[in-house]
Amino acid sequence: MMREYKVYRIENGTVIDHIPHWNSLKVLDLLGLRQCHDLVTLGIGLDSKDMGRKDLVKVENRELSEEEMDKLALVAPQATINLIRNSERTSKHKVRVPDHIRGLVRCPNSGCITRHEYVPTRFDTISRDPLELRCYYCNVQFRSDELELL
Amino acid sequence: MLKNRSLVSIRDLTRAEIEQVLDTAQKLENHRGRHLEHRQVALLFYEASTRTRNSFLTAVHQLGGTEAGFSSGEGSSVAKGESLHDTIKMFSAYCDAIVLRHPRDGAARWAADISDVPIINAGDGKNQHPTQTLLDLYAIRSTQGRIENLSIGIMGDLKYGRTVHSLVDALSLYPGVQLHCISPESLALPQSYGPHQIHHRLEDVIPQVDILYCTRIQRERLPDEAEYEKVRGIYRLSASHLHNARTHMRILHPLPRVDEIHPDVDATPHAYYFQQAAGGVAVRKALLYLLIAQGEA
Numbered sequence: 001m002m003r004e005y006k007v008y009r010i011e012n013g014t015v016i017d018h019i020p021h022w023n024s025l026k027v028l029d030l031l032g033l034r035q036c037h038d039l040v041t042l043g044i045g046l047d048s049k050d051m052g053r054k055d056l057v058k059v060e061n062r063e064l065s066e067e068e069m070d071k072l073a074l075v076a077p078q079a080t081i082n083l084i085r086n087s088e089r090t091s092k093h094k095v096r097v098p099d100h101i102r103g104l105v106r107c108p109n110s111g112c113i114t115r116h117e118y119v120p121t122r123f124d125t126i127s128r129d130p131l132e133l134r135c136y137y138c139n140v141q142f143r144s145d146e147l148e149l150l
Numbered sequence: 151m152l153k154n155r156s157l158v159s160i161r162d163l164t165r166a167e168i169e170q171v172l173d174t175a176q177k178l179e180n181h182r183g184r185h186l187e188h189r190q191v192a193l194l195f196y197e198a199s200t201r202t203r204n205s206f207l208t209a210v211h212q213l214g215g216t217e218a219g220f221s222s223g224e225g226s227s228v229a230k231g232e233s234l235h236d237t238i239k240m241f242s243a244y245c246d247a248i249v250l251r252h253p254r255d256g257a258a259r260w261a262a263d264i265s266d267v268p269i270i271n272a273g274d275g276k277n278q279h280p281t282q283t284l285l286d287l288y289a290i291r292s293t294q295g296r297i298e299n300l301s302i303g304i305m306g307d308l309k310y311g312r313t314v315h316s317l318v319d320a321l322s323l324y325p326g327v328q329l330h331c332i333s334p335e336s337l338a339l340p341q342s343y344g345p346h347q348i349h350h351r352l353e354d355v356i357p358q359v360d361i362l363y364c365t366r367i368q369r370e371r372l373p374d375e376a377e378y379e380k381v382r383g384i385y386r387l388s389a390s391h392l393h394n395a396r397t398h399m400r401i402l403h404p405l406p407r408v409d410e411i412h413p414d415v416d417a418t419p420h421a422y423y424f425q426q427a428a429g430g431v432a433v434r435k436a437l438l439y440l441l442i443a444q445g446e447a
Contacts, residue, residue, distance in 0.1 A: 113254040113255065118235070136256075138254075138277055
């Protein structure tokens with residue numbers, strides 16, 4: 001039985017929907033929302049037809065940059081971003097893990113040069129579902145469960 | 151055209167470019183010339199190396215060039231803690247090409263991104279060793295007359311062995327190559343390297359292959375001593391294993407060997423690892439010529 005849920009409507013800001021269950025906490029950290037002084041609303045374990053359970057984050061007076069959306073795609077690959085202006089949804093789009101990722105992620109290979117010298121990390125996206133990345137430098141391929149954000 | 155390009159991974163080369171290197175190596179095998187006269191090649195070896203370093207050194211000298219650099223980082227700024235970045239920046243200002251061996255995976259790609267002169271990867275951690283692969287391919291072609299449609303066994307440490315990873319990548323460019331991998335489960339070839347048959351017994355593979363590529367279990371790359379003890383000496387090829395080998399089958403090894411090939415194999419017609427290593431000078435001459443001097447008088 002699907003239940004209706006109600007969270008505060010926001011006038012201006014962003015609604016991030018279809019976050020995997022429990023990953024909303026990662027989204028808070030990723031977007032630095034724990035330091036945010038505006039209203040942040042969190043929904044954890046909401047019913048979802050497609051995902052079973054999902055999380056949702058609403059944040060007032062904040063629009064996401066492209067880099068933030070790329071980062072978001074790494075922890076919530078199916079997320080939808082709704083932009084709200086004057087209480088109206090002005091745009092809705094799905095995040096997409098970019099083909100190439102610069103920075104953002106730490107290479108999980110402890111022998112990689114990026115872990116020993118100042119080298120900005122670079123990755124190629126090998127697969128989106130399941131998410132699989134390959135380090136441009138050491139060629140090590142890894143899945144989302146090994147992924148560590150910078 | 152390979153001129154002024156870096157060679158970091160065997161994947162940087164097309165099949166046609168690989169063939170160009172092998173053909174040039176064949177032409178330069180007994181050749182001494184002045185193609186690198188007034189040219190300096192930096193040999194930056196952060197890790198110990200006998201064959202790779204000396205074959206590059208010989209190749210530079212046989213083409214009339216001079217060398218700079220260091221071996222194992224001793225007596226250089228590296229010992230004082232200089233970063234790879236700064237060392238590469240400096241040597242790329244002094245030299246016409248840099249041959250780099252480094253213990254960290256991906257070091258050569260990083261070096262190629264910041265260097266103004268070609269970088270030749272002479273081994274980066276457990277990642278890639280493309281010049282070894284070129285000389286492996288040179289040995290395969292010299293002994294079998296072709297590379298495509300061969301049945302090739304690869305034995306030993308297939309998980310951490312960079313020579314194995316580079317060779318498997320290169321062989322994927324040749325149609326009809328059947329790959330037989332022989333290793334303990336803990337040292338199996340990562341699945342990302344494409345289709346291959348998996349074996350645990352060496353005896354099952356010997357009659358089926360044209361080339362048997364043996365590798366050392368690398369103590370220095372295993373996570374700890376306990377892991378090494380579990381797998382050390384697991385495969386020991388001796389002359390008695392070879393009674394049902396194909397007549398033209400040849401045994402290759404990137405060397406150094408420890409105990410994976412018994413010395414009694416050396417006297418059999420199947421042993422080819424010393425000739426394989428000797429081919430390293432011709433292949434490295436070919437590379438230096440193509441990357442630095444090609445097209446010049």
